[in-house]
Every structure is written in structure tokens, then in C-alpha cells.
Amino acid sequence: MTYYILKVAITAVLVVLISEISKRSSFIGAVLASVPLTSVLAMLWLYVDTGDVGKVSDLASSVFWLVLPSLALFVALPVLLAQGVNFYLALVVSIGITAICYWVMVIVLRYYGVEL
Template sequence: MFGLAAKALLSGMLIVAIAELGKRLPTFAALVASLPLVSVLGMILLWNARPDAENMAVHAEATFWYVLPSLPMFLVMPWLLRHGYGFWTALLAGCLLTVALYLLMAQFGPRLGIRV
């Protein structure tokens, strides 16, 4: 139980640090947020729980393919915000687009030989 709480605390601290940094240096905070810190931490924790090279390889490759459908959100949101849409509307639209693209990836990825 302590391990789970420590993982949650570490994740929360990372999010808070990025948000606080974003108040002063938004571009640098974006750089930090774009780093695959969550993926790296997740892989470390997964490896500690199950040190299996094939399992890790599948996980890392699937992570790559699932990152791709999330990227358009970071173009749609600024476009909407700059064209008068509110933050919550832009965020919702970006999230809905991401979900739709995830579903497309899950549907068509395997047909294209992509392991997801």
C-alpha cells in the first residue's frame, strides 16, 4: 500500500511542478510536460514489478503508437483558443478528438500490422 501511495504522490508532484512552472515560464513548462516522464516512470515501475523484456518491448512500442493520436489535440486546442473558444470548450474538443483518434488507432492499427 505504501508503494502505491508513493507512486501517486510522485505523479501528483510532477503535475503540480509543471503547473507551477507554467505560471512563470509557459514554454519551458510545455517542454517539461512534453518529456516522456510519465512513460519512463511507468516503464521503470513496470520493470520493477515484472522484469520481462518482451512485455516491456510490447509496452514501449504500444506507447509509441498511442502517443501519435494524442498529438493533434495540441494543435486543435491553441487554434480554438485563438479563435475565441473558451478553455473548457477547447479542452473538451481536444479530448474528444484524441478519444476518436485512439478508437481509430485501436480499430485500424492491427489491420496495418501495428501492435496496440
């Protein structure tokens, strides 16, 4: 149980740290947020938990294929905000658009024989 609390604490501290740094410098916050910290932490925790490099490799490969549709959020959100859409509505719509892009990507990848 202590191990899980440690994992949650480290992950949460990184997210809070990035949000606090972003208050002072959006550029530095963006640089830190754009580094795939979540993916790196997930791969680290997966390896520590399982010792299975195959699972880590599969996760890294899946993350690679899903980066492209995740970018839809970072296009849609600023466009919606610039059009005066309420922040929370713009965020929800952007997440919805991103979910659709994920779905389309998974279908396209399956068509070409790539299983995630």
C-alpha cells in the first residue's frame, strides 16, 4: 500500500509543480507539460511493477500511435476559446473531439494491421 501511495504522490507532485510553474511562465510550463512525463512515469511504474520490458515496449508503441490524435485537444481548445466559448464548455468539446480522433485512429490502425 505504501508503494501505491508513493506512486500517486510523485505523480501528483509533478502535475502540481507544472501547474504552479505555468502561473509564472507559460513557456516553461508548456515545455515541462510537453515532455511525456505521464508516459515516462507509466512506463517506469509498469517496469518496476512487472519487470517486463515487453509490456513497457508495447506501452511505448501504443503511446507513439496515439500522440497524433491527442494533438486535437491542443488545436481545438485555443480555437474555441478564441471564439469566446466558455472555458469549461470548450474543454469538454475539445476532449470530445480528441476522443473521436482516438477512435478514428484506432480504426485506421486496425485496418492496417496495427493492434494497440
